[in-house]
Amino acid sequence: MSEYFPLFQKIDAQRRILVIGGGSVATAKIEALRPHAPYLTVKSLAFREDLENMLRKENIAFAKGAYHPDDLENIAIVIAATNDRSLNETIKKQANQKGILVNCVDDRALCDFIFPALVRRGSLQIAISTAGISPVLARLVKRSVETLFPANFSDVIDFLQSKRKIVIETLSSLQPRRLFWEKFISSGAIDQILKGNKRKAEQIFNKFLRSQDRGDNAALYLIGAGCGDPDLITVKAVQLLSRADVVLYDRLVAPELLERYARKDAEKIEVGKKRGKHHMKQNDIDHLIARYLRQGKIIARLKGGDPGIFGHASEEIEIAKINNAAWEIVPGITAAVGCAAHSGIPLTERGRSKSLRIMTLYEDDVYDDGFWRSLASARGETFVFYMSIKHKTLICQKLIEAGLSADTPIMAVEQGTTSEHREYAATLESFPVLYGETSFMSPTLFIVGDVVRYRSEHGWREEKTGLKASFFDYPSLETPDGGKIYAYS
Numbered sequence: 001m002s003e004y005f006p007l008f009q010k011i012d013a014q015r016r017i018l019v020i021g022g023g024s025v026a027t028a029k030i031e032a033l034r035p036h037a038p039y040l041t042v043k044s045l046a047f048r049e050d051l052e053n054m055l056r057k058e059n060i061a062f063a064k065g066a067y068h069p070d071d072l073e074n075i076a077i078v079i080a081a082t083n084d085r086s087l088n089e090t091i092k093k094q095a096n097q098k099g100i101l102v103n104c105v106d107d108r109a110l111c112d113f114i115f116p117a118l119v120r121r122g123s124l125q126i127a128i129s130t131a132g133i134s135p136v137l138a139r140l141v142k143r144s145v146e147t148l149f150p151a152n153f154s155d156v157i158d159f160l161q162s163k164r165k166i167v168i169e170t171l172s173s174l175q176p177r178r179l180f181w182e183k184f185i186s187s188g189a190i191d192q193i194l195k196g197n198k199r200k201a202e203q204i205f206n207k208f209l210r211s212q213d214r215g216d217n218a219a220l221y222l223i224g225a226g227c228g229d230p231d232l233i234t235v236k237a238v239q240l241l242s243r244a245d246v247v248l249y250d251r252l253v254a255p256e257l258l259e260r261y262a263r264k265d266a267e268k269i270e271v272g273k274k275r276g277k278h279h280m281k282q283n284d285i286d287h288l289i290a291r292y293l294r295q296g297k298i299i300a301r302l303k304g305g306d307p308g309i310f311g312h313a314s315e316e317i318e319i320a321k322i323n324n325a326a327w328e329i330v331p332g333i334t335a336a337v338g339c340a341a342h343s344g345i346p347l348t349e350r351g352r353s354k355s356l357r358i359m360t361l362y363e364d365d366v367y368d369d370g371f372w373r374s375l376a377s378a379r380g381e382t383f384v385f386y387m388s389i390k391h392k393t394l395i396c397q398k399l400i401e402a403g404l405s406a407d408t409p410i411m412a413v414e415q416g417t418t419s420e421h422r423e424y425a426a427t428l429e430s431f432p433v434l435y436g437e438t439s440f441m442s443p444t445l446f447i448v449g450d451v452v453r454y455r456s457e458h459g460w461r462e463e464k465t466g467l468k469a470s471f472f473d474y475p476s477l478e479t480p481d482g483g484k485i486y487a488y489s
């Protein structure tokens with residue numbers, strides 16, 4: 001087994017690309033390598049006429065003759081494009097002995113590296129690979145990426161290159177410089193360059209450079225990461241996350257989000273809280289936030305779901321205020337909303353529910369009958385219980401005792417919206433029988449209310465477990481001893 005590691009190889013006069021071959025295969029390769037003409041050498045016993053013309057026209061170094069190990073002098077990579085496999089093998093062996101990587105065209109077994117599908121606009125290069133599994137897919141991906149960048153996009157790169165020096169001289173430290181570039185690149189200046197209005201772009205550049213803060217940019221962004229599926233994050237969250245110097249993230253945050261949107265050089269610290277496991281206490285998190293703010297850092301405090309729902313938001317905002325730092329809350333899709341949507345359930349719906357209560361159970365509530373009665377008396381309400389796995393049976397019993405109908409639907413959603421999303425639907429009466437002994441994995445929430453019936457009516461995905469969405473369509477059967485069997489397929 002092997003894998004492909006992506007990188008961009010440096011080439012120059014001492015590290016050239018050598019192509020061996022002069023037929024049609026070599027011609028196609030050399031065509032693709034034309035942008036690197038100054039550092040390309042071609043060697044072959046004979047050349048096709050059109051190839052030879054191209055080599056001359058592009059000023060590409062070439063020599064006629066048989067391959068010789070001396071050809072490997074000052075070479076970084078070799079492309080063996082002869083139609084003689086044993087010669088290709090010899091080339092590979094000798095090149096590898098010198099630490100030179102070889103690509104044998106159309107002969108994967110002899111390849112140390114493969115070429116990606118490439119989208120190229122001057123120095124902007126986007127390489128696409130499926131590790132050779134599907135060149136067609138790679139080509140289709142390339143095609144859609146191509147459409148994102150107008151042909152003259154290289155003008156943008158040239159403009160940025162021409163301004164690097166002055167920006168480094170004006171903004172000597174890294175963070176203000178990065179913020180400046182971010183602001184400039186996401187302003188309308190890029191569009192102006194693409195339209196050919198370089199002077200307008202210059203004006204924006206000068207204005208931004210003059211006004212860029214050189215000093216304290218400390219900020220705390222409380223960012224909602226959504227509840228499991230990494231695609232459930234907002235555009236604003238992505239923008240601020242990718243600006244952060246430090247990312248403090250919860251256990252519930254999808255790991256893909258950090259990989260996709262956080263800066264490579266950002267410090268990433270898990271501050272997850274998990275019952276019973278080693279964890280960082282809120283107090284420690286607060287200290288950490290204060291420390292980074294004092295260092296002038298931009299902190300993304302990335303929280304599962306929405307930062308304002310059971311997220312200690314106000315405590316952390318207080319730290320920003322004490323430290324005179326900017327702060328902002330970026331909303332996210334809270335678990336109740338995400339899980340319900342994934343299950344095809346609208347949380348309020350005319351005729352079934354006119355309000356929604358997002359809640360958790362504090363120890364005082366659990367044994368307070370008045371509390372349960374108040375829930376039961378709220379007609380037509382959907383309840384979503386967070387952080388309540390250990391009270392799952394109690395919720396059912398107490399709600400029935402308090403007067404809610406025993407056939408009120410309840411559904412547990414485990415690891416909602418992730419690839420491990422599981423649903424367990426029942427009624428308040430049957431839930432303890434069916435799932436009382438089930439150890440739900442964290443995170444799990446419970447939705448109680450008539451709207452849960454929509455699940456069977458709106459099912460839109462194939463079920464993971466054998467438990468069909470149609471549980472409510474099956475009647476419960478009385479057993480001879482008066483118990484009940486709940487039928488589901």
Ligand code: SAH
Pocket residue numbers: 227228252303304305306307308309310311333334335336339385386387388413414415416417418442443444445446
């Ligand atoms: N701020 C988060 C909630 C944090 S409290 C939000 O807005 O979603 C943690 C609780 O949220 C968990 O105990 C669980 O009840 C619920 N939860 C979070 N993500 C979940 C998910 N993907 N599936 C089911 N429940 C989830």
